[in-house]
Amino acid sequence: MGSVLAGVLQFLALIGALALVYVPFGNYMARVYSAKKHLRVEKWIYKGIGADPDTEMTWPAYLRGVLAFSAVGVLFLYLLQRLQGVLPGSLGFSSVNPAQSFNTAVSFVTNTNWQSYYGEQTMGHVVQTAGLAVQNFVSAAVGIAVAVALVRGFARSRTGELGNFWADLVRGTLRILVPLAVVSAVILVACGAIQNFSGIHEVGQFMGGSQQWNGGAVASQEAIKELGTNGGGYFNANSAHPFENPTPFTNLFEIFLILVIPFALTRTFGVMVGSVKQGYAILATMAAIWIGFTALMMATEFAHHGPAFQAAGAAMEGKETRFGVGASSIFAVATTLTSTGAVDSFHSSFTGLGGGITMLSMQLGEIAPGGTGSGLYGMLIMAVIAVFIAGLMVGRTPEYLGKKIGGREMKLAACYILITPALVLVFTAASMALPTPPHSMLNSGAHGFSEVLYAFTSAANNNGSAFAGLNANTDWYNTMTGLAMLLGRFLPMVFVLALAGSLAGQKPVPVTAGTLRTEKPLFTGLLVGAVLIITGLTYFPALALGPLAEGLAS
């Protein structure tokens, strides 16, 4: 069997596995967020928090919950790193410096997991498991909670009530993420991922002498790193490291974990708004973009243009033998179309156009299928924009799911889609214009510019992957990517929740012959078009200077 065919079969197997769990898992998540009853352990937790899980919140109250919880999370994780030097169970690793601690704390709380540090030499057991891995869970749960609040905004009428943030946070963590993570972690260990709390292993070598490697709770972190679309590796090489991703099977399994919640949430959405067909339309949009981008990525990576790859005979630089070009391409697209940022191969050494695809995937806003929760709310915002465009064409007030898309709704949606590109382009331009930030580039020319563009694209979209040649551990990049991550995560959430509140307050518009049928393939086509055109127009000049220039020259 050829490598191309094997790559295609792996992709088909992935589609099959995701299709198999789509309905039951999506329905389950809908039940989780609709159930009236609380588990006993949840009641204890609510008592501990001091919150009544049955109090309905308006959108400002829900937002305040999100912001307060996240602010405390940043502070806690910052202090944990600053105090590492005196914490027991830290392998004697020293404290992390202030700029890097800030960057890392923000990075994990915003579900970005951008890493300006080397995992294996910087973070001890306590910070990894009780700090970083905790945010892997709760930042994902916060994302899903905000998405569910928006869905309730569509589903409910004549009310300001969007649910209870604490209940959504705790349920998402306890009923969805923790059980799945336990099972997944054990599967990963069975295949070779490590899971221990021992110190540094000093192990003999074949040729004599010894090598030292870290022990650690790797599998447990790996499972939630993928499942929560986080992406922060225990080791610097992330999912290319054999202890994180030991076999071809674990590789495919990790891609499955990355995609399973974001795709299944479209089912949850369909169930909660009372029309699973609406969920299918959103799913079809996400799947079309995902399949198309994966096909393009495989085509360019197997074609291996570029002087070094022509000399080598294949684009194997930065890729592992056990995965090869096909599986690495599937992983790269999945990780950048979601907000994951885990890598099983290094994007900086992809072909010029392949690197461009990873960047464009993030620049779409990570909505196909996107991060846990953030993918769904991002795509629903695009759906609002798409019905607005359709409304302009026929001269009718646009509606979506029985709600009028008026001036207020459009302003919020427009703010949402403007904020991230603004952050990416302004920070990139500033880094290029100032005298010292360009010194961080490893490669020169178009690829050097791509490193900076990639960094801020990744940060503002909360992805976390990198063209990792860039030396990001400087005060400038630690501070500025930190700001981009913060603003890129929470400003969009403000607009999403405000939109949810505005929609929930409306009374539903009856469906008439003139209503745009948003569950039909025509709408899916319109939505794919809207996503590609809006992103294309926004980023084309920047992409032309970086990956397009590099890709077309080779």
Added chain:
Amino acid sequence: MNNSVTNTARLLGAGLRALLVLTLVTGVIYPLVVTGIAQGLFGNQANGSEIKADGRVVGSSLIGQSYNLPPKKGQETPDPDLKWFQGRPANGLGSNSVNTQYKLLLSGATNLAADNKVLVQQVEDAKAAVVKDNSVPGYTVRPSDVPADAVTSSGSGLDPAISPQYAELQVHRIAAKNGLSVAQVEKLVEDHTQGRTLGFMGEPRVNVLELNIALKDLAAKQ
């Protein structure tokens, strides 16, 4: 004003309590439970899949090693020990720069772009070396025979495997250096070649450490 300060404080307090409770669940209980199950059921894997040969641990089957001669005086990069199968280049592998009480393996890739002259040079140099090292009397390696994994660095710098093509290309050299027949070494490579999982996942590969351990046994028996 006073009221909003109190409200904010109350909200942050709730956030802190939520974080602490969830840290207990996901940051303490979860990793301990997983570690318990892992150590109980899959102790070998959970501790790094260590391999023993001649009664001592010689590494992990998952972590690639270098098979080099001791560096000569003034030499920056040691020469490969051609008696043993060679793994992939690892130009992205580093050594640790903080917490230097340890000498940790720092996994990583080169991150060099396809059009970077440094990378082109690395690939060409590696190719020339593979051709030179593996051409033995009666067997000449052509540059077009050299597979890509032999001349590129992996993502982790710790790739434990090479392609079957690269292993086969080394057979004649290994046979000559160890006083074995080509057929014996070919059989060895064949026995250590892993196909795709279930016939379609990943790529076929040969684990270099396991192969070299078997080679050492075979050479000792001769």
